Amino acid sequence: MRTDLQIIEQWIKPGSHVLDLGCGDGTLLDYLQREKRASGFGLEINPDHITTCMGRGVAVIEQNLDTQGLQNFDDQSFDVVLMTQALQAVRRPDKVLDEMLRLGREGIVTFPNFAYWRLRWYLMRRGRMPESETLPYRWYNTPNIHLCTFKDFEALCHRKNFRIKNRTVVDGQHQDRWFSRLWPNMLGQIAIYRITRQED
Amino acid sequence: MPDSLPLESVGIVTPQTLHFDTPITLACGQTLDNYDLVVETYGTLNADASNAILICHALSGHHHAAGYHSMDDRKPGWWDSCIGPGKPIDTNRFFVVSLNNLGGCHGSTGPNSVNPATGKPYGPDFPVITVKDWVDSQAALADRLGIQSWAAVVGGSLGGMQALQWSLSYPDRLRHALIIASTPRLTAQNIAFNEVARNAITSDPEFHDGRYYDHDTVPRRGLMLARMIGHITYLSDASMGEKFGRELRDQAYKFGYDAEFQVESYLRYQGERFSESFDANTYLLMTRALDYFDPAYEFDNSLAEAMTHARCEFLVLSFSTDWRFTPARSEELVNAMVAARRKVSYAEIDAPWGHDAFLIPTPRYTDVFSAYMDRVAREVNV
Numbered sequence: 001m002r003t004d005l006q007i008i009e010q011w012i013k014p015g016s017h018v019l020d021l022g023c024g025d026g027t028l029l030d031y032l033q034r035e036k037r038a039s040g041f042g043l044e045i046n047p048d049h050i051t052t053c054m055g056r057g058v059a060v061i062e063q064n065l066d067t068q069g070l071q072n073f074d075d076q077s078f079d080v081v082l083m084t085q086a087l088q089a090v091r092r093p094d095k096v097l098d099e100m101l102r103l104g105r106e107g108i109v110t111f112p113n114f115a116y117w118r119l120r121w122y123l124m125r126r127g128r129m130p131e132s133e134t135l136p137y138r139w140y141n142t143p144n145i146h147l148c149t150f151k152d153f154e155a156l157c158h159r160k161n162f163r164i165k166n167r168t169v170v171d172g173q174h175q176d177r178w179f180s181r182l183w184p185n186m187l188g189q190i191a192i193y194r195i196t197r198q199e200d
Numbered sequence: 201m202p203d204s205l206p207l208e209s210v211g212i213v214t215p216q217t218l219h220f221d222t223p224i225t226l227a228c229g230q231t232l233d234n235y236d237l238v239v240e241t242y243g244t245l246n247a248d249a250s251n252a253i254l255i256c257h258a259l260s261g262h263h264h265a266a267g268y269h270s271m272d273d274r275k276p277g278w279w280d281s282c283i284g285p286g287k288p289i290d291t292n293r294f295f296v297v298s299l300n301n302l303g304g305c306h307g308s309t310g311p312n313s314v315n316p317a318t319g320k321p322y323g324p325d326f327p328v329i330t331v332k333d334w335v336d337s338q339a340a341l342a343d344r345l346g347i348q349s350w351a352a353v354v355g356g357s358l359g360g361m362q363a364l365q366w367s368l369s370y371p372d373r374l375r376h377a378l379i380i381a382s383t384p385r386l387t388a389q390n391i392a393f394n395e396v397a398r399n400a401i402t403s404d405p406e407f408h409d410g411r412y413y414d415h416d417t418v419p420r421r422g423l424m425l426a427r428m429i430g431h432i433t434y435l436s437d438a439s440m441g442e443k444f445g446r447e448l449r450d451q452a453y454k455f456g457y458d459a460e461f462q463v464e465s466y467l468r469y470q471g472e473r474f475s476e477s478f479d480a481n482t483y484l485l486m487t488r489a490l491d492y493f494d495p496a497y498e499f500d501n502s503l504a505e506a507m508t509h510a511r512c513e514f515l516v517l518s519f520s521t522d523w524r525f526t527p528a529r530s531e532e533l534v535n536a537m538v539a540a541r542r543k544v545s546y547a548e549i550d551a552p553w554g555h556d557a558f559l560i561p562t563p564r565y566t567d568v569f570s571a572y573m574d575r576v577a578r579e580v581n582v
Contacts, residue, residue, distance in 0.1 A: 017541065041538060047547075047564055054515070054545050055571035057579075061534060062547045072535045 001031060003170050004084065004192055008108050011166060011194050012036060016079040019103060021065060021096070022086035025049050026058030033058070040078065066091045070099045078104040085190075087111045088144040094156060101162065101197050110192045113169070115149035115185045134189055150185040157195060166194040208284045209276060210242040210267035210291050217307060220340055224302075227492075230327040233316075237341055238263045238300040238307035242283060243291035245345070250580040252347045253289055254338060254374075255279065255298040256355030256362035259430070259486045260478060262306035265298040266291075279356075281561040288569035289354065293582040297345065302337045303329040303485045311481030312413065322481075324410030329485055331358075331493045335365045339373065351580050352376035352573070356558035357525065358486065361493045364533070367510035368495055376576050377510075378569075380517045381558035383529035384503050384536070385494040390524065393433055394487040397426035401480045410481050423480045424471035431470050436521035436554030496536075503536035510537075514544040515572045517565070519557035545572065 001009070005028045012018065014036045020029050023042025026049070032038035043063045044050050053060035063072075065086075081104035087093045088111050100107040112134045122130035129139040137144065148156075150169075157164055169188030170176050177187075184191070205211050215238050223233045240263045245252060255265050257278070266283035268276055283289045283296055300308040303326065311326040318325075342350065353363040353374050360382025367377045386394075401407060404422030408415050432440075444463040459465040499505040514537055518530035527548045537544040549565045551557035557565070 039541065039543070041544075047567075050545075050547055051564075051567045051571045054547075054568060055575055057575050058545075059513075059543045060545050060547075061538070072531070072538070074539055077539070 001027060003173075003176055004110050004190055005031070007168055007170070007176070007192055008082065008084070008110070009036070011108060012038065012080055014038070016040070017077070019043070019073065019078045019081045021070075021081065021083040021100070022089075023049070023053065023058070023060060023082075024084075026053035026056055026060060028082070028084070029053075029058045030056050065096060070096075070103060073103045075102055076105065080104050080106045080108060082108045084108075084110045085112070088147050090146065093146050093148075094160070097156070097160065097162070097195075101195070105196065106165070107195045108193070109153075109195065110190055111148065111153070112144070113150050113185065113188050113191050114147040115151065116189050117186050120186075150188065150191050153191065153193065157193075161198040162195045163198050164193060164195055166192075168192045205268065205271075208286050209280065210284050212271070213240050213242065213264075213267040213269065213277075215240045215263055215269075215307065218341065218344060220337075220344070222340065224333070224337055224340065226327050226333045227330040228327050232302070232309065232327070235302060235309035235337070236307070236313075237302070237309075237337065238304075239341065240264060240266075240277075240298050241345075242266055242296040242298075243294050245295040245347070246580075246582060249347050250349070250351060251294050251577070251582045252342075252345070252350050253294045253296045254342070254350050254353045254366075255283070255289075255296060256334075256338070256353065256359035257298070257301065258355070258357035258359045259483075259490065260427075260474070261359065262304060263298050263300040263308075264306075266296070279559065281559065282566075282569060288566060288573050290570075290573065290577065293577045294351065294573075297341070297347075299338065299341060301329075301334045303482060303489075305479030305482040310479065311410070311485065312479045321413040323413060324481065326481065326485070328488050328492075330489055331361050331365045332369060334362055334489070335369045338362070338366070339370055342373065348373065350374040352378055352576050354378040354380070355382070356380040357382055357555065358490055358493075361490075365493075365495065367512050367514070368506060371509060371511040374512045375579065376513050376515065376572075378515045378517075378572070379530075379533065381519055381522055381525055381530075381555055382516075382533075383525040384496065384533045386491055387529075391491050393429060394491055396429050398484055398487055400425035400429070401484060404480075407480065410484075412480070418475070419480045420472075420475040423475040423478060423483060424468070426480075426483055427474040427478075428467045428471040431467060433524045434555045436523065436552060438521060439553045439556075442552070503533065504539035507536045507540035507542055510540070510542050514542060515568075516544060516546045517558075517568065518546075518548045519553070519555070519565075520548055520550045521552055522555045522557060524555040 016038045018040035020042040042060045081100040119130040169184045171189045264277040265279045266277040300306040303310045315322040353366045355363045360379035363377040401422035404419035406417045407419040447462040495506045496503040518527035534546045
C-alpha cells in the first residue's frame, strides 16, 4: 500500500465508520474493512474504479462532489471523512472541507504541495506551469484546478477555525523522508492533514 | 430460431410446475389454500446450497428468463443477456431459480387459473397480490428447493422491488440484493400511467367485469392500449427518435387517422402481440402490486428506518435515460441505505434506452454486474 495510505491508516481507529471521497480503486477502504473492521462507503466517478471497488467488496457510490454535493449524507454520520489527492480537483475545496467536517468528526486530506522546491524551480527557470510526477498534466488539461501549498492550506484551516490534529509529508513516491519533515512547505511533495473542528 | 445454440446459452430448458399445499395468507387478508408456481432453474445447486440466485421478474415477465424451450424458439428467455455461462449471472458458478409469480398468467396460479371453489377461472375473484406476498411465496419455493439462504436475489424494475422486499421480509435468508432500474415506491406519475392502462382494460366492452373467460372472449383492445402506453414509458425519447424518427410507412401523408408513422405501427404491433399472450386480469394485478409497493409506509414513511431491518448487502443500478424509475429514485433508496448504515454500492449506467436498458447488455452494465456477481461467487466459494 502507498505510504500516504499507510500513514492515514494509522490515524483510523478500529471499527470506524468511514467515508472516502474519491476512493479510487478502493485500496484503502478494502484494507480498513479487512484489517480494522471499518465500515463505510467510497464515492467515485471513474467507471473503472467503481467496477474494481465492486469486485473487491468495497461499498462504492457513484456520486460527483462538484455537481451533486454531499447533501444526501447526514450530519456527523461518519467517524472519519477522507479525501486523498482530490481536494485540488474539486470546484470549491473550502466548501468540501466544510462538508467533510459536517459529515464526520474528523477529516483526513492529502494533496500535492505546490510550493515544493522542484515546482518553484521549474516555474522560475522555465517560466511555465510546472509539470512533475505528482502533477503530470498541462495547464489546459489538468484536473487540478485548485492547487495550493502547505501554507495556503493551513491559512484556510485557521480562517475556518479547523484544528490540525496531525500533519505529515511524503515525497512523490509516497515515502516519508526526514528532510521533508524539516521544511515541509519547501521540501514536501504530498501533504497529509488530519483536521477537526476547533471545539473538539 | 437458432440453428445451433450459442455457447454462452444455458441451452434447452424445461419449466416445471411445483404445487404448494401450505396455505399462504395475503396482505389483503385472503388466503390461498394451495397454489402452483412454474419454475425454471439453470446451473447446479452446490452441496451446501449456498450458490442459489433468485431471479424476480418485472410486470410482463415470467419464469423463462434464459435459454430456449425448443430449437424452434425465435428468441431466448427475457434476461438471456445476463444469465448464462460466462455472463454476469454465471450459470457455471450459480444455481439460478426463476419463477412466474403468483397472479401471473404463464402457468403459476393466477386469475386465469381454475378456482377450486367454483370450478371456473378466478377472474376478478383472484385476490390482489402484493410484492410482499410474492416474496412470501418465493420463500416457500426456497424451502421446497432446500435453499436456506440465497447468495443473491436479483431483479429489475418490479423485480427489483421484490429483491428489496426480500431484504426486509427475510433479512437472514439472502446475502445480497441486486436492485436494478427500480424504485422504493411509485410516484404519482407512475400510478397515473398505471391507472390509464387499467382504465383501458376495464372499459373494454369485452372485459365483462373481469369474467371474460366465461364469455369466451378477451379484452384485446384494452390490453393492447394498456401495453402501448406502458411501452412508451419503457423507452426514452431519444431511443424512440433514433428507431423511428418521424418516418412514415408510405411516402406521403394520407390525411387520415390510420397508423401512418412507423412509431404508430410499431406500438400497435407490440400491443397486439402482447394482447394475444397476456392475461388482462394479471395486468391489472401486476400494476396494482406496483402501486401498493412502499416499504417505508409501515415505518412512518421513513425508508431509512425500514432499511435498518435489512441485513444483506446491496447493489443498486440505475440508467441515465430511465424516466419511468429515474436515477433519482434509486438514489433515494441508496441514501436510505446509507443512513441506515447498510452496505450498498451504486452506479448510474449511461444508456440511451430508457427503462428497458436493464434488459440490454451495454459494456459498463455488464462490467459492473459481472464484477459484483464475481464477488458474490467468491464469497460462497464457487
